[in-house]
Amino acid sequence: MLRYTISTVCLWLFAVSAFAAQNHIGGLRISPSADNTRIVLDLAQAPEFTYFSLTNPHRLVIDLAATDDSADLSTDDDTGKLVRRIRYSTPKNSQSARLVIDLTRDAKPNIFAIPPDGPYGHRLVVDLADSSPSGSSESSSGVLIDSVNNKRDRDIIIAIDAGHGGNDPGSIGPAGTYEKRITLSIAKELEALVNAEKGMRAVMIRSGDYYIYPTKRPEIARQKKADLLISIHADAFSQPEPRGGSVWVLSMRRADSELGRWLEKTERHSELLGGAAEVISDNASERYLAETILGLSMDHSMSASYALSQNVLSEMRTVTPLHKRAPQAASFAVLTAPDIPSILVEVGFISNPQEEKNLNWSTHRQRLARAMFNAAKSYFMQVPPDGTLWASLKERNRTHRVRSGESLSLLAQRYNVKVSSIKEANNLRTDVVRIGQVLTIPST
Known part of the structure; x- marks a missing residue:
C-alpha cells in the first residue's frame, strides 16, 4: 500500500513538473509596413520551434515545442495587406502548438528568438518580406516627379519621419503615453501643412504604426527624392525634471565614417553622383574625384542641416521651452544621408509629467508642427533647390x-x-x- 502511494505521488510530481515546463504565449503583436510585416509572440520561456511554408493558399506554419495553445491569437493591431489572419492548427503532438499564418501572397520568412531585455520577456519574431511590396507599384505619396519630361518647377520634397513605431514604442511617459503615437500625430500635422503650401510636397517615412529600421529611413527619403528629412522624436530621462525641446544634426565623426562607407560602395556612386559616376572608374585619380564630389555633397548637406536646425530652434522657442538652445551633434543613423539635409527634432521630454500632458494636447502638437513647417519654409524661400518652382519664382x-x-x-x-x-x-x-x-x- 505504501509502495503504491509513493508511486502515485511520483507520477503526480512528474505530471506537475511536465505541466510547469510547458511554454505559454502571453501576447501577439503585428506591425505591417510597405515591404515587410513583423509578428512578435511574447512567451513565458525561450521557444523551441520549427517552421515551413505552404502554397495554394500561401501559409507559414510554425511548430512550438512544449507549448500550450490556449492563448487568444486575436489582435487589435492592423494586420496590413500581407497577413490575412493567425490561427491554431492540429499540432504535432499534445505537448506542442502549431500556428498558421494565412497570407494573401508569397512572403519570405525570417524567424528568430530574442531573450529578455528590460520590460520585455522572451519573444519569437517573425519577419515576412513581402514578395509584392506596395511601395513598388503605388504612388500614394502624391509626389509627381518625371525626371525625363519635368526638369524644372518641381515641388520641394520634405520627408517626414515619425520616430519609432510598431513593436518599438519609444519612450513611455509617466501616464503611459507612447512616444511613437505622439511622433506620428505631429508628423501628420506637419504633412498637412507642407501639402497645403504651393510648391512643397510631403512624403511620410511611415504613415502608420509599424517599425522601420533607422538605417532604412534615409534610404526611403532618397528613393522619394527628398530635399529635406525631418525626424520627429520625444526625449526622455530617468528623472522627471528635464524638459524642453532640442534639435540634432549629424556629428562630424559619424559623417566622416559614412562618407568612407559610401566611397567603398562603388556600385552605389550613381545614387549621389548621377551621370558623373559613369565616367569615374576605380583608379586612384578618378577615385579621388569621386571622394571630392561626395565630400562636397556631404559638406553642403551638413551646412544646410545646421542652418535649418537654427531656424527650427528659433520657431520652437515660441511654442515650448528649449532644453538645448543651440543645435546638437550626434551619431544618429537616421541623419546619415550624405546628400539630404537631415535634422532630428526632440519636441520635449515625455518623461516630464507636464510636457507629457502638453504633448497629449492636440493644439500643442499642431503648434510644434507649425514651428517645423515655418522653419523649413523660411529656409527654402532663401535657398530653394535648383529646378523647383520656388527657385523659378525667385529667379523671375x-x-x-x-x-x-x-x-x-x-x-x-x-x-x-x-x-x-x-x-x-x-x-x-x-x-x-x-x-x-x-x-x-x-x-x-
Missing part, C-alpha cells in the same frame, strides 16, 4: 536696389541679361536710373 522675381555708381549697362552685365529686358520689366523709357530705385531683374 529678383530685385535690385540701385546704389551709387551703378547703371543699367552695369546691372545687365552683372545679372547676364539685356539692358532692353531690364527696361521692359520695369517699364523704363530711358537708360537713366536713380540711387535707391528698386528694379526687377528678369530671368535670363
Whole structure:
C-alpha cells in the first residue's frame, strides 16, 4: 500500500513538473509596413520551434515545442495587406502548438528568438518580406516627379519621419503615453501643412504604426527624392525634471565614417553622383574625384542641416521651452544621408509629467508642427533647390536696389541679361536710373 502511494505521488510530481515546463504565449503583436510585416509572440520561456511554408493558399506554419495553445491569437493591431489572419492548427503532438499564418501572397520568412531585455520577456519574431511590396507599384505619396519630361518647377520634397513605431514604442511617459503615437500625430500635422503650401510636397517615412529600421529611413527619403528629412522624436530621462525641446544634426565623426562607407560602395556612386559616376572608374585619380564630389555633397548637406536646425530652434522657442538652445551633434543613423539635409527634432521630454500632458494636447502638437513647417519654409524661400518652382519664382522675381555708381549697362552685365529686358520689366523709357530705385531683374 505504501509502495503504491509513493508511486502515485511520483507520477503526480512528474505530471506537475511536465505541466510547469510547458511554454505559454502571453501576447501577439503585428506591425505591417510597405515591404515587410513583423509578428512578435511574447512567451513565458525561450521557444523551441520549427517552421515551413505552404502554397495554394500561401501559409507559414510554425511548430512550438512544449507549448500550450490556449492563448487568444486575436489582435487589435492592423494586420496590413500581407497577413490575412493567425490561427491554431492540429499540432504535432499534445505537448506542442502549431500556428498558421494565412497570407494573401508569397512572403519570405525570417524567424528568430530574442531573450529578455528590460520590460520585455522572451519573444519569437517573425519577419515576412513581402514578395509584392506596395511601395513598388503605388504612388500614394502624391509626389509627381518625371525626371525625363519635368526638369524644372518641381515641388520641394520634405520627408517626414515619425520616430519609432510598431513593436518599438519609444519612450513611455509617466501616464503611459507612447512616444511613437505622439511622433506620428505631429508628423501628420506637419504633412498637412507642407501639402497645403504651393510648391512643397510631403512624403511620410511611415504613415502608420509599424517599425522601420533607422538605417532604412534615409534610404526611403532618397528613393522619394527628398530635399529635406525631418525626424520627429520625444526625449526622455530617468528623472522627471528635464524638459524642453532640442534639435540634432549629424556629428562630424559619424559623417566622416559614412562618407568612407559610401566611397567603398562603388556600385552605389550613381545614387549621389548621377551621370558623373559613369565616367569615374576605380583608379586612384578618378577615385579621388569621386571622394571630392561626395565630400562636397556631404559638406553642403551638413551646412544646410545646421542652418535649418537654427531656424527650427528659433520657431520652437515660441511654442515650448528649449532644453538645448543651440543645435546638437550626434551619431544618429537616421541623419546619415550624405546628400539630404537631415535634422532630428526632440519636441520635449515625455518623461516630464507636464510636457507629457502638453504633448497629449492636440493644439500643442499642431503648434510644434507649425514651428517645423515655418522653419523649413523660411529656409527654402532663401535657398530653394535648383529646378523647383520656388527657385523659378525667385529667379523671375529678383530685385535690385540701385546704389551709387551703378547703371543699367552695369546691372545687365552683372545679372547676364539685356539692358532692353531690364527696361521692359520695369517699364523704363530711358537708360537713366536713380540711387535707391528698386528694379526687377528678369530671368535670363
